[in-house]
Amino acid sequence: MLDxxxxxxxxxxxxxxxxxxxxxxLTGIATLGGIVFGTILAMMRLSGNKPMAFVxxxxxxGMRSIPLLMVLLWFFLLVPLLIGRAIGxxxxxxxxxxxxxxxxxxxxxxxxxxxxxxxxxxxxQALGMTYGQNMKLxxxxxxxxxxxxxxxxxxxxxxxxxSLVYIITAHDMLHGFTLAGSNLSHPREAYxxxxxxxxxxxxxxxxxVKRLQAKIAIIR
Amino acid sequence: xxxxxxxxxxDTIDKTPVAGCxxxxxxxxxxxxxxxxxxxxxxxxxxxxxxxxxxxxIGAVVGILRTLPNSPWLARAANAWVELFRNIPLLxxxxxxxxxxxxxxxxxxxxxxxxxxxxxxxxxxSARIAEQVRAGIQALPKGQRYAGMAMGFTTWQYxxxxxxxxxxxxxxxxxxxxxxxxxxxxxxxxxxxITELTFFAQQAGEETSRGVEIYMAVxxxxxxxxxAINRVMAFIEKRVRVPGFVANVSAxxx
Numbered sequence: 001m002l003d004x005x006x007x008x009x010x011x012x013x014x015x016x017x018x019x020x021x022x023x024x025x026l027t028g029i030a031t032l033g034g035i036v037f038g039t040i041l042a043m044m045r046l047s048g049n050k051p052m053a054f055v056x057x058x059x060x061x062g063m064r065s066i067p068l069l070m071v072l073l074w075f076f077l078l079v080p081l082l083i084g085r086a087i088g089x090x091x092x093x094x095x096x097x098x099x100x101x102x103x104x105x106x107x108x109x110x111x112x113x114x115x116x117x118x119x120x121x122x123x124x125q126a127l128g129m130t131y132g133q134n135m136k137l138x139x140x141x142x143x144x145x146x147x148x149x150x151x152x153x154x155x156x157x158x159x160x161x162x163s164l165v166y167i168i169t170a171h172d173m174l175h176g177f178t179l180a181g182s183n184l185s186h187p188r189e190a191y192x193x194x195x196x197x198x199x200x201x202x203x204x205x206x207x208x209v210k211r212l213q214a215k216i217a218i219i220r
Numbered sequence: 221x222x223x224x225x226x227x228x229x230x231d232t233i234d235k236t237p238v239a240g241c242x243x244x245x246x247x248x249x250x251x252x253x254x255x256x257x258x259x260x261x262x263x264x265x266x267x268x269x270x271x272x273x274x275x276x277x278i279g280a281v282v283g284i285l286r287t288l289p290n291s292p293w294l295a296r297a298a299n300a301w302v303e304l305f306r307n308i309p310l311l312x313x314x315x316x317x318x319x320x321x322x323x324x325x326x327x328x329x330x331x332x333x334x335x336x337x338x339x340x341x342x343x344x345x346s347a348r349i350a351e352q353v354r355a356g357i358q359a360l361p362k363g364q365r366y367a368g369m370a371m372g373f374t375t376w377q378y379x380x381x382x383x384x385x386x387x388x389x390x391x392x393x394x395x396x397x398x399x400x401x402x403x404x405x406x407x408x409x410x411x412x413x414i415t416e417l418t419f420f421a422q423q424a425g426e427e428t429s430r431g432v433e434i435y436m437a438v439x440x441x442x443x444x445x446x447x448a449i450n451r452v453m454a455f456i457e458k459r460v461r462v463p464g465f466v467a468n469v470s471a472x473x474x
Contacts, residue, residue, distance in 0.1 A: 062443070067407035069410060070438065160309035163312060167311075167411055174311065188320045195312050198307065199304070
């Protein structure tokens with residue numbers, strides 16, 4: 001009933017490879033952008049400046065209570081209203097993912113910053129460090145290290161979420177498979193192959209994270 | 221541009237205003253966008269609720285199996301279950317249930333589409349819940365297990381009377397976020413044309429060209445629902461609290 005023989009190396013390079021590249025690129029960019037903006041949001045929330053903390057908290061909680069799909073749709077709706085023209089599905093996906101993931105990374109970074117003993121903050125202040133120096137030299141390096149496994153796990157989840165851009169017809173890995181499936185009239189096999197590819201990639205990544213976790217843990 | 225909430229009082233077919241907004245006032249079979257919004261919300265609640273039941277039932281069993289002391293093969297099978305359903309994106313799993321399962325397994329050919337989506341979302345979430353149940357059981361001191369054994373309890377008995385009552389209390393916070401996740405994740409059902417909130421947002425937004433009002437209403441309902449789940453779980457947590465016992469298990473994810 002199932003016939004996988006249609007999936008040759010030409011089909012792979014012709015349909016899937018480009019989408020796979022986009023899925024990885026989107027994951028990478030959204031992770032980096034998400035961590036940068038997420039760290040800024042986390043610092044805003046912990047800054048002690050009430051209005052800033054409020055803005056950051058509202059943004060994070062708001063983003064975390066609506067589905068990623070709704071964020072994607074909102075973005076698609078608002079961009080033409082604001083700038084007068086539509087932008088491509090791929091670019092929309094990148095911007096939306098950074099904005100959405102920043103909220104999740106911010107929660108991780110907040111936990112990371114709070115995991116650093118207060119004494120260290122005070123020690124930095126006692127040495128005459130500015131807020132920026134203290135963050136950059138004392139707190140953030142340790143916070144990143146403490147949170148690295150969770151950050152990477154979030155990246156794996158992010159990679160799985162990139163499949164949602166299929167819905168705004170960006171050309172990602174899932175789209176590559178479904179396109180190959182419909183063009184070569186083996187749609188069902190294509191879905192199964194997509195599942196296998198995602199599984200192997202995510203399983204391998206989570207195995208690496210597990211190994212890393214054992215290696216990198218700070219021994220106290 | 222001005223916000224016009226009257227859009228919700230329009231009939232979904234001929235786009236004329238309906239008095240009172242709820243369609244029942246007009247001729248039989250009329251439906252306003254407000255009616256549609258409410259029924260789409262109901263659909264979202266239905267999909268998410270049924271999936272949560274599936275996920276909790278299977279997740280609890282699989283999570284418990286992973287901690288059984290003398291059944292390595294059962295534990296391995298349960299671990300495999302978790303890895304399988306955790307490492308495939310939800311959208312792909314839903315496509316598999318919706319497009320592939322009915323062809324491969326005749327039993328699923330007759331199943332309503334909504335239930336296929338519930339299976340997809342439920343099993344996907346069951347892997348995450350299984351992970352939390354396992355963490356909750358393992359967070360208990362080993363001595364509790366041994367104490368149960370020393371009392372002459374069978375495995376079933378010391379799980380039932382010693383380990384599980386505490387483990388489930390410990391994991392209420394991560395279960396709360398998982399329940400909220402299942403609600404948000406139900407939006408993926410939109411991809412297979414289940415008429416839930418996100419489907420409504422997209423469809424009604426396009427029909428009326430008043431996307432901002434429609435999306436605002438939908439976003440509001442998502443936020444309200446998330447808040448409601450949060451409050452219900454906080455209530456449950458408070459009701460079942462064991463005095464003097466505080467525990468924390470953290471969890472990430474979407």
